Amino acid sequence: MHRRDAQAxxxxxxxxxxxxxxIVPAAVEAQEQVRKNGHDxxxxxxxxxxxxxxxxTAEDYAFRAPAEIPSGWTTFELxxxxxxxxxxxxxxxxxxxxxxxxxxxxxxPFNEVWQELRAGEIDADEVFPAIGERADPWFWETGFxxxxxxxxxGETGTATVNLQPGNYVLECYMRTPEGEVHSMEGMIDPxxxxxxxAPGAPxxxxxxxxxxEAGMEFDREVRPGTxxxxxxxxxxxxxxxxxxxxxxxxxPMVTVNDAVGWMSFVxxxxxxxxxxxxxxxxLHLMPVGSTGYFTADLTPGRYLFVSEYTGHMNVAREVNVxx
Ligand SMILES: [Cu+2]
Numbered sequence: 001m002h003r004r005d006a007q008a009x010x011x012x013x014x015x016x017x018x019x020x021x022x023i024v025p026a027a028v029e030a031q032e033q034v035r036k037n038g039h040d041x042x043x044x045x046x047x048x049x050x051x052x053x054x055x056x057t058a059e060d061y062a063f064r065a066p067a068e069i070p071s072g073w074t075t076f077e078l079x080x081x082x083x084x085x086x087x088x089x090x091x092x093x094x095x096x097x098x099x100x101x102x103x104x105x106x107x108x109p110f111n112e113v114w115q116e117l118r119a120g121e122i123d124a125d126e127v128f129p130a131i132g133e134r135a136d137p138w139f140w141e142t143g144f145x146x147x148x149x150x151x152x153x154g155e156t157g158t159a160t161v162n163l164q165p166g167n168y169v170l171e172c173y174m175r176t177p178e179g180e181v182h183s184m185e186g187m188i189d190p191x192x193x194x195x196x197x198a199p200g201a202p203x204x205x206x207x208x209x210x211x212x213e214a215g216m217e218f219d220r221e222v223r224p225g226t227x228x229x230x231x232x233x234x235x236x237x238x239x240x241x242x243x244x245x246x247x248x249x250x251x252p253m254v255t256v257n258d259a260v261g262w263m264s265f266v267x268x269x270x271x272x273x274x275x276x277x278x279x280x281x282x283l284h285l286m287p288v289g290s291t292g293y294f295t296a297d298l299t300p301g302r303y304l305f306v307s308e309y310t311g312h313m314n315v316a317r318e319v320n321v322x323x
Pocket of ligand 1: 061085086087172173174182187
């Protein structure tokens with residue numbers, strides 16, 4: 001890794017650590033509440049808590065989404081009404097950076113480098129150094145605030161995160177069969193999170209997943225049914241964007257490495273359909289120390305839970321959901 005690249009990633013990680021201090025207390029408080037009240041009492045309480053649900057539809061290639069929402073615990077419900085795999089990646093812009101700045105200073109440089117890779121003008125190992133040189137320096141201060149992971153056509157997924165007021169971007173960086181990035185085709189929107197606070201509260205997760213350099217840990221066996229996964233981001237390995245989790249229902253011949261390869265930005269056949277299975281939910285990258293939630297309906301079968309940027313470091317798990 002080039003020194004500049006490493007420095008950039010270090011600075012993103014330290015900012016993520018700072019952001020975690022801002023985000024964690026509410027989540028911790030809620031978790032302590034669960035422990036104090038006991039699980040059943042908490043669930044009864046939850047039934048009376050109003051959810052702040054933001055419905056978003058993904059089409060080929062656009063989001064139908066509100067332009068402005070209140071701050072606080074927010075459940076994004078993404079319905080993939082398109083014919084391709086989509087996602088909802090949520091980024092918080094650094095102070096003073098506009099949506100147009102994000103397009104010219106981040107989306108376009110990433111796209112330029114991708115198009116050069118696709119054309120065979122650069123090699124895979126030149127991709128991230130090139131992005132490090134061409135993205136505007138503020139890009140490394142962008143906050144990655146979760147969002148719904150890859151979703152196959154016809155699937156619906158949710159991601160629940162605690163948003164602070166600010167200017168955000170909703171983005172899909174999948175690629176069309178022709179190799180165009182969805183965000184460049186219009187699948188990107190600004191989102192203003194206002195100072196008004198929503199009445200939402202964190203859900204009560206039924207399976208806790210911890211993402212760390214040690215791997216992807218589950219606190220219990222995953223049974224068939226609809227789950228709310230509580231995901232804790234314990235660390236982000238140096239030199240990576242960090243952990244996230246995507247749930248792929250896949251045949252036995254599909255390996256974790258196949259899934260990681262398909263998710264790779266530097267794979268010219270990656271991030272485009274056909275996917276190696278059916279994506280049923282997930283949660284994008286969040287700051288170190290934070291907790292987010294996602295739902296997935298798991299019928300009996302074989303699933304791969306995979307971190308996009310750290311799956312190659314064994315942050316992944318094959319889960320067989322029994323009958
Ligand atoms: Cu898309």
